[in-house]
Amino acid sequence: MSEPTPSAPGPIVVVGAGMAGLGTALTLLRGGRDVVVLERLPVVGGLARTVAFGDHIFDVGPHYFFLDVSDEVNALVKSCVTEEEWRPIDFKISAHIGKHHVPWPPTLEAIRKLPPSGMFSYLLNSFKGTLPDSYIAADFLQTVYGRVMYRIFLGPYLAKKVPTSGGAEALHRDWYNQTARTLDNAPDVVRDKILQVEPKLVKAFMARYPETVRRLNEEREAREGNDEADTRPTGMKRAWQIVSGLARSVTSKTFKKVLYPPGGVGVITERLAEHFEAEGGSLNLKAANVELEHEGHRVTRVSWDGGSVENPAEVIWTGSVHRLCSLMHVEREELPFMTIVLGFMKLKRPLPESDILYTYIAADDIIFNRVYYPTRSVPGLCPPGKDSLCIEITPPDQSQRAIGQETIEKVYYGLEKLGICTRDDIEDIEFMWVPDSYPVYPLDYREKLERIWEGLDKFENLRSIGRSGQFWYNNMARSMRVGIETARDLLGEYER
Ligand SMILES: Cc1cc2nc3c(=O)[nH]c(=O)nc-3n(C[C@H](O)[C@H](O)[C@H](O)COP(=O)(O)OP(=O)(O)OC[C@H]3O[C@@H](n4cnc5c(N)ncnc54)[C@H](O)[C@@H]3O)c2cc1C
Structure with missing residues (x-):
């Protein structure tokens, strides 16, 4: 079948205004491309948005922006937030x-x-x-x-x-x-040492990215050429290095730095969106019912409630990969996304001071698996003399959609048992369901994902990226990094 050849390509359409979508959109816009962003919610940020419960401010679960992922990501964020908002804290x-x-x-x-x-x-x-x-x-x-x-x-x-x-x-x-992925959804053995123990993955990576491998080899040779002698320690020296490294890690008082702006993590994507619009991008909120039409292996039309784009130059999808498969008539795979429930609480009095941002809880008689303390990230997220708490529950019954008094009692029991607060300290509690919050990897998830990409990669002007778009348990900075790299690839600036 002959492929239709588009005469005048329209703008690039980015579906989703989270970290991945906005990272892609702003990079493309700054590279001189015409970009339209479609976001189904009335606000930007996706999972990394900030919500209000009365006059208490919460993130959608604890959210800290890791600053050790990519200089390029950090530079993009820094170009959008104010000096006061660039606020690194210790990740404890x-x-x-x-x-x-x-x-x-x-x-x-x-x-x-x-x-x-x-x-x-x-x-x-x-x-x-x-x-x-x-x-x-x-x-x-x-x-x-x-x-x-x-x-x-x-x-x-x-x-x-x-x-x-x-x-x-x-x-x-x-x-x-x-584990890390490349923008092409391949296991990223360069960025992830744990993947390097699998020779099959290393071989596949070398075949797919010969230029990257050549560049890394040249860099290594240049480094070795600069060393007069091979200074890598062996024997006792190496053993000492391991022991002292380990001792440093268990006694260490240095922590990873994470960004947390006053106002909440949602400020990051809000600022990116403001810059995107101010610099000429088109941001469409409440863009419900996005549909993609294709002819041959090209997406030829994107429509939503309120508008459409004919012949998009590219479509960057950051929503659920399952939904994308349905839209493109590609067979779906059994790859589950998890729904979690967050319990936002207003407290009548401040909690004792501490610099611990959140705590994992394994005990099976406590209903929640994590508790986070929003006001420890930055003051001002609740009225003076008050405090806030948030707990995260994974309902074993994922179809459950209502919270009864019994669950509330279990939350109170857990908080009292952990000595965090008493039920009398809690002024109010509100629950929020977060569907598609975590992709879950069954043991055969790699094979299943490969089959999905085989179907989706056939479309020449379609990319699926980000947490849900790649079915990838990642963090904000990694989601944004793949967005920036995708944009640079489309701009012809990315070296594979
Ligand atoms: C409880 C919890 C805690 C976390 N903690 C951290 C943390 O501490 N640090 C960290 O770095 N990361 C954390 N993360 C992960 C982080 O939230 C994600 O990695 C990141 O926000 C993903 O960004 P994204 O743009 O890829 O996806 P999303 O945030 O999911 O954005 C996708 C966007 O697309 C929109 N969309 C979807 N489908 C459509 C459609 N059909 N049409 C139009 N729009 C659509 C969505 O509304 C959304 O705005 C946490 C996640 C959770 C759930």
């Missing part, structure tokens, strides 16, 4: 293990609180640094963290966090590691 989180709150990942401070066998096996495994061949998250975690840590914390935690998968025994280890 904890886990509730047994009866104790311990820093996560465990540091020396945790030794007094964890069972000695747990800490010992954790340290021993960190020292050995071996990785299992198994794809099963349960095996991976037991090798990396030790059997005891798995039994007392990680196993029960994953059973509670991802009940849809059947727990860590049925979950692919890539989910726990949130």
